[in-house]
Amino acid sequence: MRLFQSPNVVVRVTYRSEWPDGFGARGWKLDIALDDPEIIASTPSPGERINTSVLVHDILDHYVSGFPPSGHRNEAMALIQLSTRTGSDPRSDYEQMIDEDLIHGVVFGESMRSFLPPCAVRLLPPEVLSGKEIISFLVNIMGHDSLRTLFLERFFDLGYRGVPLAQASWNRRGLGYDRNTAIGICLQWLLEEADRILVNGSFSFATGFFQIGNHACQITLDKPINIMFSKLV
Template sequence: MTPNATPQMAGVIVPATYRDTWHDGFGARGWKLDCSLTEPSVIASTSETGSRLPTSVLVHDILDHHLCGVGIGGHRNEAIALHQLEIRTGSDPLPDIRQIINEDLLQGCVERDTMRSFLPSSLLSMVPHGVRADYDIIKSLRNRLTHEQLLHELELHFIRIGQTNSRAAKKSFEESCLFYEKRTSLGIAIQDLLIAFDQYLASHSVDYAHGAFYLTNDHCTLRVAGLSSAFYADVK
């Protein structure tokens, strides 16, 4: 797909910024949604999908976070967004949930929460009341439960958070005037735009770009400042 002219249309507008290198500690190339520019944990992404999913991280940020009213960043938000990703793509959320648990929670790190505000009461009841520090709470639980038991309880907690907040996420998405049941097709269309932009980059030297994704139930468009034409994809 190459840039081409696109008709005027009304719909949801999602501004985004592209850099060939982000000086944010990660140094990745790609896009970030403008609403996430102040979130230090967000890594830029391109059209790269990995081996398990048909769409990239940026599509996840747009459709499963932003338009579902779910903040980008924070473990509670990610639990909700991973459930939305499962609904949209049919993907199993457990590999990502386990990675978050092993790399963050079991090391005493919980983003945008404290352990006492994040963990379920079933686990907190096992922790002495005087234990307040995040790492000490996890250490106490690891002394009470086997790794497999604690992992299982935390997995269930992530899944419950996603399921409990699913109705609110769907309502938020529908308030954008987009059809919730078309999220799968919308994701593929946005993915096509990202692929088209990567193809454009292959023959143009671009180190910075600011643009916006214009989304309707029938069409998706990526307009980039300074380009006279836009990247356009049908929602099938």
């Protein structure tokens, strides 16, 4: 059953039973992120504390909100969108990125110097330093724990700065920002239905697209089978 004629947003997705990305993950990716090595395919399973999956996060909190799928700054903003939409606390995700990446001098999407808050940049010498050199320099001045706290505060600051940008992006697409929770739950249901069909049919590959509106959403699989699921928001 077709619930609408002109969806506000169309997002293409691809499914594989095993992605050739070195991880062998089963799941889904946005087509706009197929060539991004930082994006790992996700299953429809929601998190322990979050009622929607990573793919829904990629669709709503990144794509619809206007934030590219990778990069620490983009993820900082997208995680606040996830928090707004689901009530989750982004702190643990921020801390994981700090401990796994930033504290080792790794920043995706920009240089360490441009990611740091101005108060930390003012402490740095003028010469060009690598990310690891910057971290070593700041640890010597501030200490490890203080630098970690600074990064955490930076993530929250960047995240909340993204709120008006996300609201404007939703408005430009004709979607009600206050509908984000309901739309997310709707997309999650559609994703689980489509995934069930592919798993039960032992399909190794499929393509399709989500159609997203304020009052209804739809997922259509167009290869190798043609099937559609619709749901009111």
